[in-house]
Structure formats: structure tokens, C-alpha cells
Amino acid sequence: xxxxxxxxxxxxxxxxxxxxxxxxxxxxxxxxxxxxxxxxxxxxxxxxxxxxxxxxxxxxxxxxxxxxxxxxxxxxxxxxxxxxxxxxxxxxxxxxxxxxxxxxxxxxxxxxxxxxxxxxxxxxxxxxxxxxxxxxxxxxxxxxxxxxxxxxxxxxxxxxxxxxxxxxx
Amino acid sequence: xxxxxxxxxxxxxxxxxxxxxxxxxxxxxxxxxxxxxxxxxxxxxxxxxxxxxxxxxxxxxxxxxxxxxxxxxxxxxxxxxxxxxxxxxxxxxxxxxxxxxxxxxxxxxxxxxxxxxxxxxxxxxxxxxxxxxxxxxxxxxxxxxxxxxxxxxxxxxxxxxxxxxxxxxxxxxxxxxxxxxxxxxxxxxxxxxxxxxxxxxxxxxxxxxxxxxxxxxxxxxxxxxxxxxxxxxxxxxxxxxxxxxxxxxxxxxxxxxxxxxxxxxxxxxxxxxxxxxxxxxxxxxxxxxxxxxxxxxxxxxxxxxxxxxxxxxxxxxxxxxxxxxxxxxxxxxxxxxxxxxxxxxxxxxxxxxxxxxxxxxxxxxxxxxxxxxxxxxxxxxxxxxxxxxxxxxxxx
Numbered sequence: 261x262x263x264x265x266x267x268x269x270x271x272x273x274x275x276x277x278x279x280x281x282x283x284x285x286x287x288x289x290x291x292x293x294x295x296x297x298x299x300x301x302x303x304x305x306x307x308x309x310x311x312x313x314x315x316x317x318x319x320x321x322x323x324x325x326x327x328x329x330x331x332x333x334x335x336x337x338x339x340x341x342x343x344x345x346x347x348x349x350x351x352x353x354x355x356x357x358x359x360x361x362x363x364x365x366x367x368x369x370x371x372x373x374x375x376x377x378x379x380x381x382x383x384x385x386x387x388x389x390x391x392x393x394x395x396x397x398x399x400x401x402x403x404x405x406x407x408x409x410x411x412x413x414x415x416x417x418x419x420x421x422x423x424x425x426x427x428x429x
Numbered sequence: 430x431x432x433x434x435x436x437x438x439x440x441x442x443x444x445x446x447x448x449x450x451x452x453x454x455x456x457x458x459x460x461x462x463x464x465x466x467x468x469x470x471x472x473x474x475x476x477x478x479x480x481x482x483x484x485x486x487x488x489x490x491x492x493x494x495x496x497x498x499x500x501x502x503x504x505x506x507x508x509x510x511x512x513x514x515x516x517x518x519x520x521x522x523x524x525x526x527x528x529x530x531x532x533x534x535x536x537x538x539x540x541x542x543x544x545x546x547x548x549x550x551x552x553x554x555x556x557x558x559x560x561x562x563x564x565x566x567x568x569x570x571x572x573x574x575x576x577x578x579x580x581x582x583x584x585x586x587x588x589x590x591x592x593x594x595x596x597x598x599x600x601x602x603x604x605x606x607x608x609x610x611x612x613x614x615x616x617x618x619x620x621x622x623x624x625x626x627x628x629x630x631x632x633x634x635x636x637x638x639x640x641x642x643x644x645x646x647x648x649x650x651x652x653x654x655x656x657x658x659x660x661x662x663x664x665x666x667x668x669x670x671x672x673x674x675x676x677x678x679x680x681x682x683x684x685x686x687x688x689x690x691x692x693x694x695x696x697x698x699x700x701x702x703x704x705x706x707x708x709x710x711x712x713x714x715x716x717x718x719x720x721x722x723x724x725x726x727x728x729x730x731x732x733x734x735x736x737x738x739x740x741x742x743x744x745x746x747x748x749x750x751x752x753x754x755x756x757x758x759x760x761x762x763x764x765x766x767x768x769x770x771x772x773x774x775x776x777x778x779x780x781x782x783x784x785x786x787x788x789x790x791x792x793x794x795x796x797x798x799x800x801x802x803x804x805x806x807x808x809x810x811x812x813x814x815x816x817x818x819x820x821x822x823x824x825x
Binding site: 288289324 | 558
């Protein structure tokens with residue numbers, strides 16, 4: 261009963277914050293509202309006994325991605341002006357696209373045969389995740405790290421000051 | 430603490446068919462309140478007085494010594510003063526975010542106490558991802574600081590907030606990487622699991638286990654000081670340049686929240702190092718009585734943590750502030766590569782000596798003792814040349 265109440269509170273936090281992200285007229289408010297969405301998801305992971313995933317969500321999304329987003333938003337000039345986010349253009353196409361996307365998602369939710377475990381497994385997951393990454397899923401894991409490495413090198417190349425003399429030669 | 434609640438339920442204190450989840454929910458609230466209001470916030474207050482006294486002595490001053498015995502009640506007076514002050518909100522500020530920021534900072538300060546291992550039984554929740562939890566919830570501070578900096582609508586606050594965020598985000602990386610050697614050696618992320626893998630004697634602590642963990646402990650301490658915005662890394666609130674950094678526009682209780690979190694974070698920094706590298710609450714098994722053992726462990730843990738807190742005050746009283754470029758190059762050019770070497774080095778060390786090397790702890794301890802002896806020699810040298818009565822009477 262308490263668990264259900266907590267679940268609905270977390271769901272409210274997630275959905276409510278996401279609504280603020282989408283509808284707020286102030287883009288800085290939108291960015292900070294992402295915190296609520298991420299924290300709600302962390303709470304839902306904890307309720308599902310996915311301890312390691314919850315902590316990684318907190319570390320990567322709140323500690324990394326959210327802070328970088330806030331940085332990007334705050335360092336952009338004139339970001340607090342409402343005119344930056346263009347609200348008047350392309351309403352009809354946006355409506356159509358979101359309606360189609362929503363229909364597909366709702367269809368998928370109702371069509372998927374959701375697997376319901378007989379009993380919730382509560383136990384440490386870190387050990388199993390670590391073993392799976394280096395054993396069964398070693399190849400996807402390594403591929404993901406190569407993608408990240410490529411992104412890192414790309415970022416360095418893009419952000420490097422252009423060497424004029426090298427270009428002239 | 431879960432054990433205690435389980436025992437209470439099993440003993441029938443809540444009737445024959447106890448509503449388990451409600452009892453657990455209430456227990457979580459009660460124990461959290463005891464830890465936050467009974468330990469975390471008073472510690473932050475007392476440490477603010479201790480720090481001012483320690484600095485004063487280092488700078489040949491008296492420090493606050495009027496309120497209560499030796500000025501001990503200064504922190505209560507300061508707290509009362511801040512509660513009575515006007516809560517000022519700048520007209521041009523973003524009011525919602527301005528009000529929310531101190532709560533986020535104080536949240537990031539209270540959350541780590543949930544896994545604080547005071548003794549073998551005194552821990553709110555022994556999560557099996559404990560140390561990961563501790564490092565990731567402290568990341569919330571960044572969001573609060575950025576929020577305060579932006580919402581104040583003031584250039585000092587904004588620069589302070591950006592500096593603080595850049596600093597915390599950078600130093601999280603060496604801090605996170607320095608935890609890995611210990612996790613590799615123990616194979617667990619649980620705070621109690623890491624402490625139980627060590628012993629009470631210094632040669633069984635992870636700090637002396639091999640040269641790489643010794644360096645990792647130092648890297649972690651430096652990075653933790655930087656994450657806690659402590660001198661020599663207190664650029665975000667550099668008084669001479671930025672008034673009070675991200676807290677410039679705050680007054681009253683909201684201002685106090687930022688600084689309570691900063692002082693309280695000293696305990697968390699000390700607790701992380703103590704747990705990972707200094708054997709946590711481990712004491713020799715002198716008694717079979719669990720209460721006596723827990724009290725001894727509590728004292729042992731707190732002595733280690735408070736020593737590290739004192740070291741951070743000492744550093745703050747000794748070193749000048751670094752520049753922002755020095756701060757960044759220290760992190761990215763030195764600490765990050767060093768912590769990668771630590772991680773790989775520990776893995777190689779474990780592959781060569783899976784059972785641990787018994788001679789390395791003794792060599793490292795001998796080196797460490799040599800450093801301490803040289804240091805004590807210097808201290809004695811200056812003691813002989815100075816006015817002893819000024820230094821050796823701490824109650825002036």
C-alpha cells in the first residue's frame with residue numbers, strides 16, 4: 261500500500277516535471293524541471309529493486325547530462341527571452357506528428373504481452389550486471405565504448421582552435 | 430537499523446499482524462530525523478565554531494571565545510542571528526528558483542547520511558551500492574549551486590555558480606576513479622562490506638595495501654576538498670573577487686543553509702576516506718558485548734573522521750587559493766591520469782599477488798612514519814623558538 265502510494269507520487273513527480281519541461285515559457289525553468297523528471301525515474305528504478313541502474317541514472321543523468329544541459333542553456337545569450345523558443349510556427353505538422361507518435365506508443369503498450377514475474381526479485385544486481393557486460397554482452401559493451409571514444413575525439417577536433425598557418429600550407 | 434525494526438516486529442511490539450510497510454515507512458522517517466537533526470546539523474554548526482577557533486590559532490588570533498565556555502555556543506548564536514534576519518529576495522531575481530536552490534543543496538547534504546557507517550550496527554541503510562550512492566547523490570549539489578547562481582540575477586552569483594559547477598563536475602572524475610581500486614580489491618560497493626574487508630590495524634587498511642591505493646587515497650582527498658569548495662579550491666566564493674560567490678544575494682536562513690551544507694560536507698568527505706582507506710569503524714574485539722563494541726566502533730570512526738576534518742581546516746589555514754587555470758590543469762593533467770594509473774596498477778597488483786603482498790604495507794607505513802617524524806621534528810623546532818604558552822593553552 262505504501263509502495264503504491266510512493267509509486268504514484270513518483271509518477272506524478274516525473275510526469276509533472278516533464279510537463280513543465282515541455283510547456284514552460286522560460287527555457288531555464290524547463291531545464292531545471294528536468295531534475296524532477298530524472299529524480300522521479302530514479303525513484304521508480306529503486307521501487308523496482310534495480311539499485312545499480314538507479315544509481316547510474318543519478319550519476320550520469322543528474323550529475324552529468326543535466327549539468328551540461330544547464331551549462332549550455334545558461335551560457336547562451338539572451339536565453340531568458342521568450343522569443344527564443346518559437347511557439348507559433350508549424351503547429352499543424354507538430355500536432356500530426358505527436359498524434360501519430362502517441363498512437364504508435366499506446367498501440368505498442370496494449371499489444372505487448374507484458375511479462376509479469378511471479379515474485380519481485382529483491383537482491384543485489386551489480387554483480388550480475390558486471391558479469392553480463394564482460395561475458396555475454398562483451399561485444400555490444402565494447403562497441404558502445406568505441407562509439408563514446410569516437411564522440412570524445414570528435415568533440416576535441418571540433419572544439420580545437422583552427423591552426424591558420426597549417427591551413428595556408 | 431533494519432535489524433532493530435525486524436526484531437521489534439518479531440517480538441510482537443506492534444501486535445500479532447503488524448502493518449509492515451507502514452511501520453517501515455515510519456521507522457525510516459524517525460531514524461532519518463534522528464540522524465539529520467541529532468548528528469548532521471549540529472555537527473555542521475559545531476564544526477563552524479571549531480574551524481574559526483583553529484584558524485584563529487593558526488593566525489595568532491583568539492577567535493570567537495565569548496558565547497559560552499570558550500565560545501562553544503557561538504554556532505547557536507549565529508544560527509539564531511540568521512533566523513532572525515530579514516529573508517531578502519531581490520526584486521529582479523527568479524523567485525521560484527531562488528527559493529528552491531538552498532533546499533537542493535541541503536538535500537544533497539542530507540542524503541549521504543543514509544549510508545553513513547557509524548558502527549557495525551549503527552547505519553541507516555547498508556545499501557549494496559552504498560559508495561556509489563554516496564558519490565552520486567552529492568552530484569545534486571551542482572544543480573543547487575547553478576540554480577542559486579542563475580536565479581540571483583547577479584554577475585557575482587553567476588560567475589560563482591559557473592565556477593563551482595565546472596569545478597565539481599571536473600573533480601568528480603578523479604574522485605570517482607579513486608574509489609575503484611578499493612572496489613576492485615573488495616568486490617563490493619557496500620559501505621559495511623568495504624569496512625569488513627579491512628582490519629583494525631593500520632597494516633590491514635587499504636591505504637597501505639599497495640602503492641597505488643596510497644596514491645588513490647591522496648587523490649581522493651584532494652578531489653573531495655575541491656568538490657566541497659574548500660580552500661585551496663574555494664574559487665566559487667572567493668571573497669576578494671566575487672563578494673560571496675553564488676550565495677551573494679542570499680540572506681538569513683537561506684544563506685545559512687549553503688554554509689551548513691558546506692561545513693557538514695566535511696564530515697561526509699572524512700567518512701568516505703575513512704570507510705574506503707582507513708578501516709572505518711574496525712576496532713580490536715575486546716568485548717563480546719555488542720553495545721560496548723558498537724560504542725567503541727562509533728568512537729573509533731568519529732576520531733578518524735574528525736582527524737580528517739581537522740586536516741582540511743589545517744589545509745585551509747595554510748594554503749593560498751589556486752587560480753582557475755591551475756585548478757583545471759591540476760584536475761585534468763595530473764589527477765585524472767594519476768587515478769587511471771592507480772586503477773590499472775591495482776588490477777595488475779591483484780593479478781600478481783591475488784592474496785595481497787604482506788611486505789608492501791610495512792614499507793609504505795615506514796615511509797609514512799618517516800614523513801611524520803620529519804614533520805614532528807620541524808614542529809618541535811619551531812616550538813622551541815616561539816612562545817610556548819601561547820600555543821599550548823587552547824582556551825585563551
